[in-house]
Every structure is written in structure tokens, then in C-alpha cells.
Amino acid sequence: MEELKDLLNQRNLKATPARLQILSLVQNYDGAVPFGEIQSHLGELDRTTIFRTINALLQNGLIHKTQFGNAETYFAMCPKTCSEQGHQHQHVHFKCTNCEVVSCEDLSSNPRIEIPNFQIDKVDIILTGVCNRCLVVQVSVN
Amino acid sequence: MEELKDLLNQRNLKATPARLQILSLVQNYDGAVPFGEIQSHLGELDRTTIFRTINALLQNGLIHKTQFGNAETYFAMCPKTCSEQGHQHQHVHFKCTNCEVVSCEDLSSNPRIEIPNFQIDKVDIILTGVCNRCLVVQVSVN
DNA sequence: TAATTAAATGCAACATTGTTGCACTTGGAA
DNA sequence: TTCCAAGTGCAACAATGTTGCATTTAATTA
Numbered sequence: 241m242e243e244l245k246d247l248l249n250q251r252n253l254k255a256t257p258a259r260l261q262i263l264s265l266v267q268n269y270d271g272a273v274p275f276g277e278i279q280s281h282l283g284e285l286d287r288t289t290i291f292r293t294i295n296a297l298l299q300n301g302l303i304h305k306t307q308f309g310n311a312e313t314y315f316a317m318c319p320k321t322c323s324e325q326g327h328q329h330q331h332v333h334f335k336c337t338n339c340e341v342v343s344c345e346d347l348s349s350n351p352r353i354e355i356p357n358f359q360i361d362k363v364d365i366i367l368t369g370v371c372n373r374c375l376v377v378q379v380s381v382n
Numbered sequence: 383m384e385e386l387k388d389l390l391n392q393r394n395l396k397a398t399p400a401r402l403q404i405l406s407l408v409q410n411y412d413g414a415v416p417f418g419e420i421q422s423h424l425g426e427l428d429r430t431t432i433f434r435t436i437n438a439l440l441q442n443g444l445i446h447k448t449q450f451g452n453a454e455t456y457f458a459m460c461p462k463t464c465s466e467q468g469h470q471h472q473h474v475h476f477k478c479t480n481c482e483v484v485s486c487e488d489l490s491s492n493p494r495i496e497i498p499n500f501q502i503d504k505v506d507i508i509l510t511g512v513c514n515r516c517l518v519v520q521v522s523v524n
Numbered sequence: 525t526a527a528t529t530a531a532a533t534g535c536a537a538c539a540t541t542g543t544t545g546c547a548c549t550t551g552g553a554a
Numbered sequence: 555t556t557c558c559a560a561g562t563g564c565a566a567c568a569a570t571g572t573t574g575c576a577t578t579t580a581a582t583t584a
Contacts, residue, residue: 253531254530254531254580254581256531256533256579258532258533259532275570276569285533285534286533286535287571288533288534288573289532289533291572292533293533305451307451307452309447310449310455310541310542313452332495332497334502337503345497346497347495347496347497348496349496351493351495353474353489353493353507354490355474355487355488355489355490356490357514358487358512358517359511359517360509360510361479362510362511363508363509364508365495365506365507366508367495367497367502367504367505368506369500369501369503369504370500370501372498372500375501391552395560396552396560398551398560398562400561400562401561417541427562427563428562429542430544430562430563430564431561433541433543434543435562452571
């Protein structure tokens with residue numbers, strides 16, 4: 241908890257209960273946290289505060305977000321390569337259709353994403369399928 | 383217009399004014415159409431009808447949608463490989479930060495998207511940058 | 525340790541996107 | 555022309571997200 245406090249202060253963010261609670265939830269969650277989960281775990285906080293807290297953490301490179309279609313937004317911790325200057329992620333986002341867990345994953349090899357005569361500044365890869373844990377269960381059941 | 387009507391009837395959808403108008407707008411728009419654009423071009427239609435019409439076209443493989451972060455949803459025509467059985471797109475979605483146009487584009491080469499021990503069913507690649515047209519303008523201005 | 529203040533929070537009000545139920549209307553086939 | 559399943563409009567609702575303003579608080583400093 242003291243680490244999270246330092247992390248916030250390093251970014252010139254006050255270590256308030258709201259921020260510590262949300263950061264701690266995101267850090268300890270199995271995979272990326274759906275927005276609804278943040279809301280229900282922090283029901284005593286005003287919704288506005290939750291939104292503003294999330295935005296502060298996003299802008300300062302402590303967490304990042306991803307979305308699957310129109311559905312819920314998910315939040316996960318950032319690697320140390322992120323800062324208030326911007327986000328730098330190499331990973332992709334994966335949602336398992338079996339256990340519903342959303343996670344940050346590394347690809348086997350980094351793909352070359354190019355379109356002729358276009359300048360590409362940001363790449364976002366969103367995958368759906370079955371995760372390693374659920375595949376193992378399926379195999380062992382059969 | 384007669385083609386669009388046939389297209390709808392082939393999918394067992396009635397060729398109603400709402401559907402013809404939305405399909406026609408999506409077909410003739412420069413790039414993918416933002417939702418707000420559909421709404422403002424079809425202001426005389428009830429919002430519910432717009433949502434239901436869009437959903438019908440999505441489910442029947444006539445159009446597809448994409449999103450950039452929390453921002454607006456965009457709609458574009460589907461290739462003929464899509465049907466009520468499901469969508470089959472090879473293309474990626476690109477948003478130009480200069481002209482704001484969102485478009486479906488093909489990559490130079492199809493990347494191999496793999497995560498060890500995961501089964502990947504659906505790949506969604508969302509790119510941001512500067513499109514070919516805006517790059518040309520920048521070059522000719524300098 | 526108390527005072528100070530910029531930053532953070534809570535509350536109220538609002539806007540947009542999206543859904544559902546139900547009554548009414550209509551496209552397309554017989 | 556008739557018919558009816560499919561489509562539409564309306565009302566009500568729910569969730570996400572934003573803004574302005576008054577109040578509270580974390581962290582500094584005296």
C-alpha cells in the first residue's frame with residue numbers, strides 16, 4: 241500500500257483513499273477489471289469521483305483501458321514504460337469467451353503492421369477466443 | 383437504390399425507408415459513418431428505429447461497426463463474405479488524426495497473430511495515424 | 525504541530541447511448 | 555385487395571459519462 245502511495249506521489253497525485261482503493265483493486269484483480277466491478281467494489285464513493293479518479297490514473301500512465309465492442313470498459317495496470325507523457329504498450333488485449341476474463345498478453349512475435357502510404361502512430365489489437373487456462377480444463381475433461 | 387432493395391430482400395429484410403436511407407448513407411459516405419452522422423441525417427426517424435435498423439443490418443452482415451476508445455461508433459459496408467451466419471473481415475480500421483476520417487484498410491501483409499497456448503477466434507486491429515491523402519497534402523505544402 | 529492551499533471530492537444537474545414493452549403501421553406475398 | 559409478420563413510433567427506463575460549484579483534505583511550510 242505504501243508502494244502505491246509512492247507511485248501516486250511520484251506522479252504528483254495525492255494519495256487519496258479513492259485512488260489507493262482503485263489502484264489496489266486493479267493491481268490485485270485477476271486480469272483487467274471491468275468498470276462495473278470498480279463501481280460495485282467502491283459503492284461508497286460518488287460516481288463522479290470514480291470517473292475522475294480513473295481519468296487521473298489514465299492520464300498519468302498508471303493504468304490503461306480497453307474495450308470490447310460496445311460492451312464494458314476494462315482497466316489494467318500499466319508497465320513502467322508508461323508515464324504522464326504517454327502510454328507505451330507492446331501487449332494486446334484478449335477476452336476469453338469461456339471464463340470472460342480480459343487480460344494483457346504478449347504475441348509470439350510482434351507483427352509488422354503497415355499500410356502502404358499511411359503513417360501509423362498507434363496500434364490497438366483486440367482478440368477474442370479461449371485462454372490457456374480454459375483450454376487445459378477442456379482437454380482434461382474430454 | 384434498387385440494388386439495395388434486392389440486397390435487403392435477399393437477407394429476408396423488408397426494404398423499408400429507414401433501412402434504405404441508412405444503407406445508402408453508409409454506402410456513399412467517405413469512409414465509415416459516425417453514429418452521430420446517421421442520427422443527424424435521419425433526424426425524422428425515431429431513435430429507437432435507428433438503433434433497431436442498425437442492429438438488423440449488423441446481424442445480417444450488411445454493415446459492420448468499429449469503435450475508437452470510448453468515442454463514437456462507426457459503421458461501414460461489409461464485403462460479400464459477410465452474411466447472417468457471421469462477419470468475415472480481413473481488413474483493419476484506421477482513423478486519421480488529421481482529417482478524422484475512419485476507413486477500412488488492408489495491411490501490406492497479413493500478420494500472424496498468435497499467443498502461446500491460446501485459441502484466437504477473432505482479431506480486431508484498430509489503428510490511428512495519418513492517412514495517405516493527408517500525408518500528400520503535408521508534403522506538397524512543405 | 526498547526527495553518528495553509530491547491531487539489532480532490534460530493535452533489536446536483538445534465539447529455540448521450542442504448543434497451544424494452546406495447547400499440548400501430550406497412551411491405552410484400554397470396 | 556387482403557392479410558399478417560415484420561417494422562416503426564412512443565414512452566419509459568438504465569448505464570455511462572461530463573460539468574459547475576461548494577466543501578473537504580493531503581501534503582507542504584512555518
